[in-house]
Every structure is written in structure tokens, then in C-alpha cells.
Amino acid sequence: MKSLPDAAPRWRRRPTERPQEILDAALQVFSEQGLARARVEDIATQAGVSKGTVYLYFDSKEDLFRESVRNRIARTVEMLEAAAPPGNSVARIQRFIDAYWQHLRQPMFGSIYRLILAELPQFPGFTQFYGEEVSGRVIELAAHIVQEGVDEGRFRPIDPMVAARMIVGLIVQHAIWTSQPRLFPRVGNRSDADIGNEIKAFLLSALLPPATKGTA
Amino acid sequence: MKSLPDAAPRWRRRPTERPQEILDAALQVFSEQGLARARVEDIATQAGVSKGTVYLYFDSKEDLFRESVRNRIARTVEMLEAAAPPGNSVARIQRFIDAYWQHLRQPMFGSIYRLILAELPQFPGFTQFYGEEVSGRVIELAAHIVQEGVDEGRFRPIDPMVAARMIVGLIVQHAIWTSQPRLFPRVGNRSDADIGNEIKAFLLSALLPPATKGTA
């Protein structure tokens, strides 16, 4: 009654794939439940392994948390930096806004952002990483585009870092609001594209010089 | 060796004050630790009572959570509605921005906002309450002021609800960023007043009609 010789084995050894699979599962469960409520057992099940296996690859639940978030975040910034190639700075900033908005609108990102925000105070080192490697880089990218536009006279004179904060802030906040339908009844019934366009129009109207307003 | 007759008693009966004291302590501990990590015993200690007492006034930890947040939130909206009395709509929106920003900048509000955002998914009913009674009312207040300004020709024509979302969004997002020093290195070294003014200037430049730009 033991395993039949030619039956598929109950499990396979896949030492190279396991870590990433566990990280993905972890991020999903964490983003749904938060750090404290998430159960290692659920993460293991989701990843298709048993609880013990998780501890083969990660030291502790907290370690797993840190790694899973870091693992995902890193890709975002690179994507963004690639999404706004050189060119007309007004067009660039529009592409930047579109790309960022579209990216944050992936269903999972609302939860991840909430997750990060919620658990950050417990991870001082991680907060710094996030500030420098994520917000810092995104803001700087936006600021760079604005600077360019100001120099070319396409935008009105404005401190590029301030403008960048406003741009990123509006996008992020809208992503949060739309991530939880009931959280903000007033945005709920609009389409993603509509909201993206509203944000873009509003930002441009604050950035373009009075003369060219509405010309873009 | 028992209690000396005129020694202060170990505790006093203060049935009317207890609930509010427990609510305050709870909000503080919850905002520091989050719902899951917060220990009822710590809340009790903070409130100067024993754990059992907490359960005299509240059914469960979750009940306590709900009540403590609701208790605090309710006051915010009323404050705001009082802070922007009728008058010139440009001045009104400025007062609204100032009042909201100043209010969110009380040290605790960053944590509370994070707390709400983080724990909301677990409390569907509460999410609805928040959406309708908090974001809803604040947005509507802002929208009303913008509408007035558009009608008077002081603002450029713009959907007031959209404008209101932008206004509130920028303020809230900046409040989140500044609530955790390292979270956003690029805002950290500016004073509250500076940031408030930057937000105000940016918003006005998006709202004022091209002709009057810079006239305000």
C-alpha cells in the first residue's frame, strides 16, 4: 500500500524555485492579512509546501516579511525609470504619470502599500530603505523631468522637488483610495482611465505656464 | 500593617471617567502597535486600570478598537466644517487647507491614519462609516467651496468633486509622509508651515484662472 513505483511522487525537489515561490505567496498573504494575522502555515500552503520548508529558506516570519516586500518593490522603481525615456518634457511627465498610475492600479498594490505603511514603524531599517530606495528615487525621477521642463520653458518656474512631491502624492493617494471601494465613495464609480486623466489634467494645469494653459 | 487609615487608597471608583480614559489609552496604544500587536493589558496599564476593568466597559478588543477610532474621528470633521466660514472663496479654500493640514499634523494623526488604513479591510462596516462620514464629508466640504469659487469666476472652470479630491489627497498624503521621518527623506527637513504653504501655492496655481495667476 506504499507509493506505487510509477506513480508521480507526492512532491518534488525544486530548491532553486522554492524561495521565489515562497516570497510570492508570502507577499500575497501578508497583503491580505497584515504581518500579525498572516499565518506561516497559510503562506506555506499557498506556496505549495509545508510549514517546515519555509523555515528552510527564511529565518523567521519577520525575515520573510522583509524579504518579500523588498523583493517586490525593487522591480517597481526600475520599471518607472524605463517608462519615461528622454524627449519632450511635457510628454515625458505625462508618460511618467500614466506609467505610475497604471502600475499602482494593479490590484495588489493597494494592499501592498497599506501593508508597508502599516508595518513600517516596526522596521526602522526598512523605513530608511524605503525612503531612500523607493520614494527617494521615484521623486527624484519626477523632479528631474520637471527640472528639464522648467529649463526649457515648458513648465512655469517651480521648485522641481516640490512639484515632484505633488505629482507622486496625488497618484499614490488616489491609488490608496481606489484600492478599497468603500473607503472613498466619491471615486468609486469612475474608471481607472478617467481618474488617471483627471490627475494628469490637474497636474498639468498647475505646472504649465499661464500662457500655454490648455495648449498641450 | 494593613492600609494606614489616612493613606490614599490603591484605587478609586470613577465610573464616569473610566470609559473615556480607556478609549484614549487604547487609541494611543493601537496607533503605536496596530490592532494585532497591541495588548489589552498595555492599554489597561496606560489607562491606569487593570485588564479586567477594560472588559467591564467594552465587549472585546475589537469593540474597543472600533470605539476608540470612531470616538476620535468624529471630532475632526466638525472642526473642519467650522474652520471655513462663508466669505471670499479663495480665502475660504486657503483657510480650509491650513486648518486641515494643521489638524493632520498633530503628531498622533499620522499614526491614526496609518492605523485606520491598515486595519480597515478587517472592518467592512467601519470602512463604510469612514467613507461616508469622514472622507465623504471632508471632500464634500471642499467641493462646495470650489463650486462657489467657480460660480464667482474666482477659480477656473473645473469639476468641483475632482478638485476636492486633489486638494484633500495632497494634504493627506503629505501628512502620511511627514508622520514618519525616514519614510520620505525629501520632506523631512522642511517645516510644517513651509510644506503647508507649498501645498497651498501648488493647489491655487491649478485652481486659479490663467488670467489671475499670481494675483492672489
Place this chain on the structure above:
DNA sequence: AGCAACTTGCTGACCGGTCATTAAGTAGGC
């Protein structure tokens, strides 16, 4: 006034359940 007799706010030890973590055992695959 003084002093039981009583009510009730409050305490703190305790119980039970829920996981994170670990140790011991099993089976894939070279």
C-alpha cells in the same frame, strides 16, 4: 455621630486556544 450591612468598581490569577519555531523522521534524485 457612629457603625454595620450592603452595593459595585476594580483587581489579578488563571484557562484555553492559537501559532511561531524546532526537532525528528521520510523520501526524491543523483
Place this chain on the structure above:
DNA sequence: GCCTACTTAATGACCGGTCAGCAAGTTGCT
């Protein structure tokens, strides 16, 4: 046949919630 990826199940810490008892305060009686 052996290494090691993986599973299984034991261990123990931790904490929400309960409750029996204690003491602060109050009332009524003399």
C-alpha cells in the same frame, strides 16, 4: 547508498477573555 529537500508533529510562548474575591464607597439604622 547517500545527501538533503521536504514533511510531520511536538513544544512552548503568548495573550484574549473570564471570574472569584477584595476593597471603596454608600445607605440605613440606632
